[in-house]
Amino acid sequence: MRHTRPNAAHYVVLAVLAVAFLYPIWWAISSSFKPAADIIADPLALGGPTLDNYRAMFADVPIGTGFANTALVLAVKGAMTMIFCPLAGHAFAKYTFPGKNALFGVVLLTLMLPTLVLIIPLLLEMSALGWVNTYQALILPGSVDAFSIFWMRQVIAAIPDELIDAGRVDGASELGVFTRVVLPVIRPGLAALAVLTTMNVYNDFVWPVVAVNDTAHQTLQVVLSTLAQNVTGNRVGADFATVWGELLAAGSIAMLPLLVIFVLLQRHFISGILAGSVKG
Amino acid sequence: MRSARLSPYLFIAPFFAVFAAFGVYPLLYALQLSLTRWRGAGEAHWVGLGNYLYLLTSPDFWASLGNSAVMWLLIVPVQVVAGLGAAVLLANAKLRLRGLFRVAFIAPFVTPLVAMAQVWIVVFDQDYGLVNHVLGLFGLPAVGWLTSTVWAKPTLALLFLWKTTGFAIIILLAGLQAVPGGVYEAASIDGASRWRQFWSLTVPLVRRSTAFLVVVQTLAVFQMFAEPFVVTDGGPYGSTTTAGLYLYDHITASDLGTGAANSFLLVLLVFGLSLGAVRLLRPKDGAS
Numbered sequence: 177m178r179h180t181r182p183n184a185a186h187y188v189v190l191a192v193l194a195v196a197f198l199y200p201i202w203w204a205i206s207s208s209f210k211p212a213a214d215i216i217a218d219p220l221a222l223g224g225p226t227l228d229n230y231r232a233m234f235a236d237v238p239i240g241t242g243f244a245n246t247a248l249v250l251a252v253k254g255a256m257t258m259i260f261c262p263l264a265g266h267a268f269a270k271y272t273f274p275g276k277n278a279l280f281g282v283v284l285l286t287l288m289l290p291t292l293v294l295i296i297p298l299l300l301e302m303s304a305l306g307w308v309n310t311y312q313a314l315i316l317p318g319s320v321d322a323f324s325i326f327w328m329r330q331v332i333a334a335i336p337d338e339l340i341d342a343g344r345v346d347g348a349s350e351l352g353v354f355t356r357v358v359l360p361v362i363r364p365g366l367a368a369l370a371v372l373t374t375m376n377v378y379n380d381f382v383w384p385v386v387a388v389n390d391t392a393h394q395t396l397q398v399v400l401s402t403l404a405q406n407v408t409g410n411r412v413g414a415d416f417a418t419v420w421g422e423l424l425a426a427g428s429i430a431m432l433p434l435l436v437i438f439v440l441l442q443r444h445f446i447s448g449i450l451a452g453s454v455k456g
Numbered sequence: 457m458r459s460a461r462l463s464p465y466l467f468i469a470p471f472f473a474v475f476a477a478f479g480v481y482p483l484l485y486a487l488q489l490s491l492t493r494w495r496g497a498g499e500a501h502w503v504g505l506g507n508y509l510y511l512l513t514s515p516d517f518w519a520s521l522g523n524s525a526v527m528w529l530l531i532v533p534v535q536v537v538a539g540l541g542a543a544v545l546l547a548n549a550k551l552r553l554r555g556l557f558r559v560a561f562i563a564p565f566v567t568p569l570v571a572m573a574q575v576w577i578v579v580f581d582q583d584y585g586l587v588n589h590v591l592g593l594f595g596l597p598a599v600g601w602l603t604s605t606v607w608a609k610p611t612l613a614l615l616f617l618w619k620t621t622g623f624a625i626i627i628l629l630a631g632l633q634a635v636p637g638g639v640y641e642a643a644s645i646d647g648a649s650r651w652r653q654f655w656s657l658t659v660p661l662v663r664r665s666t667a668f669l670v671v672v673q674t675l676a677v678f679q680m681f682a683e684p685f686v687v688t689d690g691g692p693y694g695s696t697t698t699a700g701l702y703l704y705d706h707i708t709a710s711d712l713g714t715g716a717a718n719s720f721l722l723v724l725l726v727f728g729l730s731l732g733a734v735r736l737l738r739p740k741d742g743a744s
Contacts, residue, residue, distance in 0.1 A: 182548050190545055194560035197622065201563060203586065204575045215578075219586040260470040267467035279468060286479060290726055292679050292703055293719040296712055297482030297489060317478040320471045350463035379568045381682045386707065400570045404577060404686045420578050427571035438566040442559055445566070449623060450630050 201431065208428040212421035229421035230429070238391050239426055242399035249314045249395060250377045257373045260320045262366065265328025266354050270340055280329075286322040291382060299386055313387040314395065324369060327451045331365035332358060364447070371441050372448035378434060400426055490716035500713070507717035517718070519694060520702035521725070523609065527698060528677045530613035535673065536666060538617075539624035544658065546625065547632045561622035569619065573686035576615050577602070602688055605695040612683045612696055620676070624669055631665030632658065667737035671730045678726050699725075 207215050210223035268280050307313040343357035381397045403426055438445055494500035511517040579586045580601035588598040601611045643653050681700035684690050690697035706715030
C-alpha cells in the first residue's frame with residue numbers, strides 16, 4: 177500500500193467509527209448495572225452500580241437453563257464439526273477416489289443452499305420423528321456443515337504430500353496418518369474453526385426458535401427472545417423500567433462469553449472470517 | 457491396500473449421512489409439500505402450482521419482497537462504500553493502533569444478534585430511549601424510530617449495518633492487502649492523483665472481495681429474520697415484514713404448503729440476485 181503517513185483526519189475518522197461500534201455495547205453493559213428507574217430517567221448518566229437488574233432477571237427468566245442448553249448443543253455439535261469436517265476435508269484434499277469430483281460438487285452446492293428453505297420441511301421431519309423439543313433436533317441438522325469441510329480441505333491441501341507419504345511409510349494406518357500427521361500440522365486452522373463454530377452455534381437463532389418451544393430445551397438466544405417479546409407485549413405495564421433493566425442484564429450476560437473469547441483469540445476469529453472469503 | 461481405497465469414503469460418510477437425512481430428504485419433501493394444500497393436520501390436497509400462483513398474485517408476498525429490497529438498498533451500498541473507506545484507512549502501513557481499531561470494528565460481529573436486537577428496542581424507544589433523549593437535549597422532537605413506517609426500516613438496517621460492517625471491513629482489507637504496493641508507486645510516479653489511484657487501481661483490484669461481500673450480504677439481507685422478529689415483530693403496519701419473516705408467518709399460520717412454495721421462490725430470487733451480482737462485479741479480464 178501507499179506509504180504516505182496517515183494524518184490526523186485518518187485517526188479522527190477511524191476513532192469516530194470505533195466509538196460508534198463500541199458505544200452500544202458499552203451502553204448496554206454499563207446501563208445494566210444502573211438502578212432500573214435511572215435507565216429511563218437519564219440514559220446518558222452512569223449510575224449504581226447495582227446488581228438489582230441481574231437479580232430480577234435471574235428470578236424472572238430461565239437464563240441458566242438457556243446457558244446450560246447452549247453449552248450442551250455447543251459441546252456436541254462443536255465436537256462433531258471438529259472431528260468430521262477435517263476428516264472429510266482430508267479425504268477431499270489428499271485422496272483420489274472414484275466419484276470424488278461429483279461428491280465434492282455436492283458439498284459445494286449445499287454451500288449455496290439458504291438455511292431458510294429447509295426450515296419448514298425440517299420442522300415437519302422433526303415432528304414426524306417426534307423430535308420437536310429435543311436436543312437431537314437442535315444438534316443434528318447442520319452438524320457436519322459444508323463450509324467447514326470446504327475450508328478444512330483448503331487448509332489440508334497446503335500440507336506437502338511428502339509429509340503424508342512419510343507417515344504411511346512409518347506404518348501408520350489411514351486414520352493414523354490423519355490423527356498423527358495431519359492434525360498436528362493444521363492446529364492453527366483447527367483453532368480458527370473452533371472459534372468460528374463456537375460463534376455460529378452460540379448465536380444461532382432461526383432454527384432453535386422453530387425447533388423448540390418448551391422452556392426446558394430453549395437455547396440462550398431463544399430465552400432472550402422470549403424476554404424481548406414480553407417487553408413489546410408489556411408496553412403499558414407499570415414495571416416498564418424493571419423489564420428494561422432485566423433486558424439489558426440478560427443481553428449483557430449473553431454477550432460476555434463471546435466478547436471475552438474474541439478479545440483473547442482475535443487472531444483466530446479474523447482468520448476464520450477470512451477463510452470464508454477465499455471461496456469466492 | 458483395501459483400507460486405503462475404502463477410507464476416503466468412510467471419512468466423508470458422516471457429512472453425506474447428515475446431508476441425506478437433514479438436507480436431501482426435507483428438500484424433496486418440501487418440493488412435494490409446495491404442491492399441496494395442507495394445514496399441518498388432516499389430509500393434504502394436491503393443488504399443483506396453486507401455491508406458487510397464490511403467492512405470485514398475493515400483495516403480501518410482493519410487499520415482503522419489497523421490504524427486503526428496500527432493506528438491501530439501505531444496507532449493501534452503504535456497507536460497501538463505508539467498508540472500502542475504512543479498509544483503505546486501515547491498510548495504511550504506517551497507521552498506528554491498527555489492532556485496536558480492528559478489535560473495535562469486529563466486536564459487534566461477535567455479539568449475539570438477539571441480545572443486540574433487545575438493546576435496539578431500548579435505545580430507539582420513542583418515549584424513553586437513549587436516542588430520543590439525546591435529540592431532546594438539543595431541543596429536537598422525538599422520532600418514532602420503531603413505530604413509524606418511515607423510520608422502522610432504516611432503524612433495523614442500522615442494526616444490521618452496525619453488526620456486520622466490521623466483517624465487511626475485514627474482507628475488503630484482505631482484498632486490499634493482496635494489492636502489491638509497487639502498483640501504487642508506479643502510479644504516483646506517473647502523476648496519478650490519490651482519487652484517480654483509488655478509482656482506477658484500488659477499486660478494480662478489490663472487485664473480487666467486493667463481489668464476495670455483495671453476494672454474502674444479499675443472501676443475508678433477503679433471509680433477514682431475527683432483527684424484525686425480535687425488534688418490531690414485522691410492524692408497524694407490516695413495514696418491516698421482510699421476506700424471511702413472511703416465510704415464518706406461514707409456519708405460525710400452519711399454512712405449510714404455501715410456506716414451502718415461498719421458500720423455493722425465495723431461493724430462486726436469491727440465486728438470481730447472487731448470480732447477477734457476481735456477473736456485474738466480475739473482473740473484466742474474466743479471471744475470477
